[in-house]
Amino acid sequence: MVRVRFAPSPTGALHIGGVRTALFNYLFAKKHGGEFLLRIEDTDQNRYVEGAEKYIIDSLNWCGIPYDEGVGKEGKHAPYRQSERKEIYKKYADELLEKGWAYYAFDTAQELDDYRKKYEAEGKTFIYNWSNRQQLKNSLALTKEEVQKRIEIGEEFVIRFKMPNDEVLKMNDLIRGEVTVDTKTLDDKVLFKSDGMPTYHLANIVDDHLMEISHVIRGEEWLPSMPLHVLLYRAFGWEAPQFAHLPLILKPVGNGKLSKRDGIKLGFPVFPMDWQEENGMLKGFRGEGYFPEALVNFLALLGWNPGNDEEIFSLQQLTELFDLERVHKAGARFNIEKAQWFNHQYLQKKSNIELAREFEKILSEKNISRPIEIIEKVVALIKERATFVSDFWELGNYFFQKPEKYDEKALKKQWKEDTNVILSEVAEIINHTTDFSSSVLEENVKKYISEKGYGFGQVMPPLRLALVGEMKGAHIFDIMEVIGKEETLSRLSAILKENK
Numbered sequence: 001m002v003r004v005r006f007a008p009s010p011t012g013a014l015h016i017g018g019v020r021t022a023l024f025n026y027l028f029a030k031k032h033g034g035e036f037l038l039r040i041e042d043t044d045q046n047r048y049v050e051g052a053e054k055y056i057i058d059s060l061n062w063c064g065i066p067y068d069e070g071v072g073k074e075g076k077h078a079p080y081r082q083s084e085r086k087e088i089y090k091k092y093a094d095e096l097l098e099k100g101w102a103y104y105a106f107d108t109a110q111e112l113d114d115y116r117k118k119y120e121a122e123g124k125t126f127i128y129n130w131s132n133r134q135q136l137k138n139s140l141a142l143t144k145e146e147v148q149k150r151i152e153i154g155e156e157f158v159i160r161f162k163m164p165n166d167e168v169l170k171m172n173d174l175i176r177g178e179v180t181v182d183t184k185t186l187d188d189k190v191l192f193k194s195d196g197m198p199t200y201h202l203a204n205i206v207d208d209h210l211m212e213i214s215h216v217i218r219g220e221e222w223l224p225s226m227p228l229h230v231l232l233y234r235a236f237g238w239e240a241p242q243f244a245h246l247p248l249i250l251k252p253v254g255n256g257k258l259s260k261r262d263g264i265k266l267g268f269p270v271f272p273m274d275w276q277e278e279n280g281m282l283k284g285f286r287g288e289g290y291f292p293e294a295l296v297n298f299l300a301l302l303g304w305n306p307g308n309d310e311e312i313f314s315l316q317q318l319t320e321l322f323d324l325e326r327v328h329k330a331g332a333r334f335n336i337e338k339a340q341w342f343n344h345q346y347l348q349k350k351s352n353i354e355l356a357r358e359f360e361k362i363l364s365e366k367n368i369s370r371p372i373e374i375i376e377k378v379v380a381l382i383k384e385r386a387t388f389v390s391d392f393w394e395l396g397n398y399f400f401q402k403p404e405k406y407d408e409k410a411l412k413k414q415w416k417e418d419t420n421v422i423l424s425e426v427a428e429i430i431n432h433t434t435d436f437s438s439s440v441l442e443e444n445v446k447k448y449i450s451e452k453g454y455g456f457g458q459v460m461p462p463l464r465l466a467l468v469g470e471m472k473g474a475h476i477f478d479i480m481e482v483i484g485k486e487e488t489l490s491r492l493s494a495i496l497k498e499n500k
């Protein structure tokens with residue numbers, strides 16, 4: 001049975017890298033008919049941020065990445081919030097102590113800091129491990145009685161993992177293949193803190209085991225923790241899950257991981273939804289007008305490829321195609337233009353009526369109200385050029401309001417001596433057109449142009465200026481049909497009046 005989990009820590013807004021991790025877990029689970037869990041890893045109380053858990057859940061909901069079990073969907077392994085599982089972990093730390101895989105350490109933060117400084121002064125790095133643990137204040141160096149005494153009088157301690165010093169550990173990663181580490185280079189990580197809480201490492205392993213997780217799929221930043229985790233499974237005598245470390249999402253240019261700062265500096269979202277921070281608002285894809293399906297499709301291709309050139313995939317299709325073997329080892333460069341391209345594609349696929357309903361909201365904020373059929377027609381005429389629903393106003397405002405002014409340069413160029421006469425005659429033709437449809441209007445006006453022996457350039461550009469105010473916009477006769485006879489004639493007479 002495939003069981004995977006997304007295990008974020010609620011330390012702030014969930015970065016889109018986290019959303020991608022959740023997505024890949026979801027896809028992998030569904031591909032194999034398995035289950036996807038959400039576990040909240042909130043054992044580090046110093047980093048806990050109010051509202052972050054809700055943000056994570058809301059983001060997954062908005063993206064349409066549902067979990068089968070987790071906070072709010074309590075299943076057989078509830079609770080799914082580590083702070084509510086506090087009592088569980090101590091006994092596992094004790095088990096490691098008993099088995100000799102862990103030990104008590106009494107070194108104070110100040111003492112450790114002094115060591116760090118001392119080592120630094122000698123050009124070395126302080127690593128708490130086999131090389132110095134016998135000289136430090138722990139249950140491996142002190143006598144049993146001494147240890148007992150310290151615990152009895154309530155001296156603070158942590159529990160550390162006793163990292164072997166003589167093993168070349170060979171591990172397998174489903175994306176990276178064999179990963180080898182010499183345990184001599186690793187430190188004796190703290191598993192249990194003086195505040196009675198487990199650290200991430202202990203809680204993570206215990207919970208993955210108890211929750212029957214078969215595959216750990218997570219970001220590359222956790223790769224350095226893999227040796228400790230593998231050894232913890234060994235120490236407990238548990239079968240380890242399989243590991244897969246996903247490639248980093250890289251900055252659009254330069255080196256390094258895509259950060260919150262990049263988004264702020266370059267003006268694009270790196271979070272699924274808006275998030276209010278003390279010193280400002282972080283922009284989210286939702287607030288910027290992205291469709292969740294577009295974001296999901298974009299994220300799916302950040303570090304994975306389907307093995308062909310196709311790019312547009314629904315969640316269902318992704319579920320069928322997804323494969324950890326096609327996840328890349330190398331980092332995936334973030335490119336906001338690509339995200340926009342996806343949104344454009346998804347916008348084209350939406351029905352006009354659905355888009356019209358969204359556009360209607362924007363119009364109503366501007367106190368503009370029109371029958372939905374009219375808005376739908378407008379959407380049909382302008383959507384091809386839109387990336388976001390919010391582009392509709394910029395692309396189609398002239399359907400709803402008269403030009404406030406006429407593009408001066410264009411007017412100068414297009415308004416000739418005979419333009420007044422021509423446009424007055426065209427107005428007549430329009431006035432006499434009873435079937436006010438784009439094709440009939442076009443036929444009538446074109447007939448007039450050819451009968452008079454005019455060139456299109458004498459008629460169409462000033463006509464466009466009259467209706468739109470500038471030399472852009474939809475097909476001119478489509479505009480007339482949508483705005484209707486009265487409005488068309490009124491715009492014609494307005495420009496004629498201004499350019500007598």
Ligand code: GLU
Binds near residue numbers: 007200217219
């Ligand atoms: N709590 C860790 C995080 O915030 C989970 C890492 C893991 O998946 O093991 O990403």
